[in-house]
Amino acid sequence: MRKIITFLFLIPLLTLTACGQSNKKISKKDTSAMENVISKPENPYYSNTDTKKLNVSNAEWKKVLSPDLYAVAREADTERAFTGTMWKDETKGTYYCAACGYKLFKSNQKFTSSCGWPSFFEQENKESITFKDDNSYGMRRIEANCGRCDSHLGHLFDDGPEPTGKRYCMNAISLDFVPDGVAINSANLETIVLGGGCFWCVEAVYQNLEGVKSVYSGYAGGMVEDPSYEQVCTGRTGAAEVVEITYDKTKTNLDEIFQVFFTVHDPTTLNRQGADSGTQYRSVIFYKNENEKKAAQNLIAELNEKVFANKIVTTLEPLKKFYKAEEYHQGYYENNKNKPYCQMVIQPKIEKFEKVFKDRLKKN
Known part of the structure; x- marks a missing residue:
């Protein structure tokens, strides 16, 4: 340990109402686990798991993309039709953006079109592809x-097959394809699921820890399969707001993940963090195996003895x-930094984390 024993301190818990007050209606999320990881070390913006929008200049893209892909x-160049075999390939798998790694299509959304470009009748989710008018070339x-x-x-056309009648006509060079069952460079990746109150807070902290590859907010525990946010907010599902952390075990470890966890939230308040109360805000570690359970038990025993009154x-x-x-x-904090909750509740947690773990912050 053992910077947590030396430096752990509790900040006063703030009293704002947290993320539990939104009534925004959102369609159901993609609950599929991370399926594949493609390694592109020359491209720092490439990720098959990160869904945060990128704002990268063309000058920077030119440094990391091949000339043809750029x-x-x-x-907005167009490759020649019938380039390669992707347009007629029927292999089962997943198609990603070749520039940034974002998941775009599954093979069951693809069809063989006579146009000579890879064609799909449906996108993976409503956020995966955006559209705008193109009046070029008359x-x-x-x-x-x-x-x-x-x-x-x-481009998107209205001459595709049922059930959508759409044809997503894609440039093959813009797509990366990974067959089902293939996982690349994932041997060093581990995941852990933790709940420490509002998931916006916990997610924002772990995104800054060296070795953490991705953090997703979500739900675990309880009696309801695939609950919605509104259901979890009632406190009647038994589910907790949690984050799923994927980390590279060659760059960080379970002990450090747990140290951060017990530093940035108060694990001594039952079903409560600040103004957020209810079992959905409980302090919880969801373990996958006895190793994770034992590591958590050992750290809790040590903290009870040496740190927490x-x-x-x-x-x-x-x-x-x-x-x-x-x-x-x-990515709620990154997308809403100016909102009062982010400034008054999440930001102090990040600052505390940065003070205690200043040598373990990601390098920008």
């Missing part, structure tokens, strides 16, 4: 762009399934 993705078309990095993918009430519960929360919860 011409299509950033200058034509009226709808341009299709990646929902994460805004790179050009192709009040007994830790963090529960240890076996993980049955993690359900990813609705998209507007993901």
Whole structure:
């Protein structure tokens, strides 16, 4: 340990009402687990798991993309029809944006079109692709762009098959394809699911820890399968607001993950963090195996003896399934820094984390 024993201190818990007060209606989220990881070390913006929108200049993209991909993705060029075999390939798998790694299509949304470009009748989710009018070359078309990095993918037409009648006509060079069952460079990745009150707060902290690859807000525990945010907010589902942390075990470890957890929230208040109260805000570690459970038990015993005057009430519960929360919860702090809750509740937690773990912050 053992900077947590030396430096751990509690800040007064703030009294704002937290994320539990929104009544925004959002469609159900994608609950599929991370399926594949593609390694592109030359491209720091590439991720198959990060859904946060990118704002990268074309000058920067030109440094990390191949000339052919840059011409299509950033200058809206079009590759020749019938290039390669992707347009007629029927292999089962997943298609990603070749520029940023964002998931775009599954193979069951694809069909073989006579146009000679990879064609799909439906996108993976409503955020995966965005559209704008394209009046270039004297034509009226709808341009299709990646929902994460805004790179050009192709065009959308109304001559596709049922059930949508749409044809997403894509440039093959704009797509990365990974067959089902293939996982690349994932041997060093581990996941852990933790709940420490409002998931916006916990997510924002772990996104800054060196070695953490991705953090998703979601729900775990309880009796309801794939609950919505509104259901969890009632406190009657038994589910807790949690984050799923994927980390590189060669760069951080479970002990450090737990140290951060017990530093940035109060594990001694039962079913409460600040103004947020209810079992959905409980302090909880969802363990997948006995190693995770034992590590948590050992740290809790040490903290009870050396740090906390009040007994830790963090529960240890076996993980049955993690359900990813609705998209507007993901990266909430990054997307809403100027809102009062972010400034008055989340920001102090981040500052505390940065003070205690100043040598373990991600390098920008």
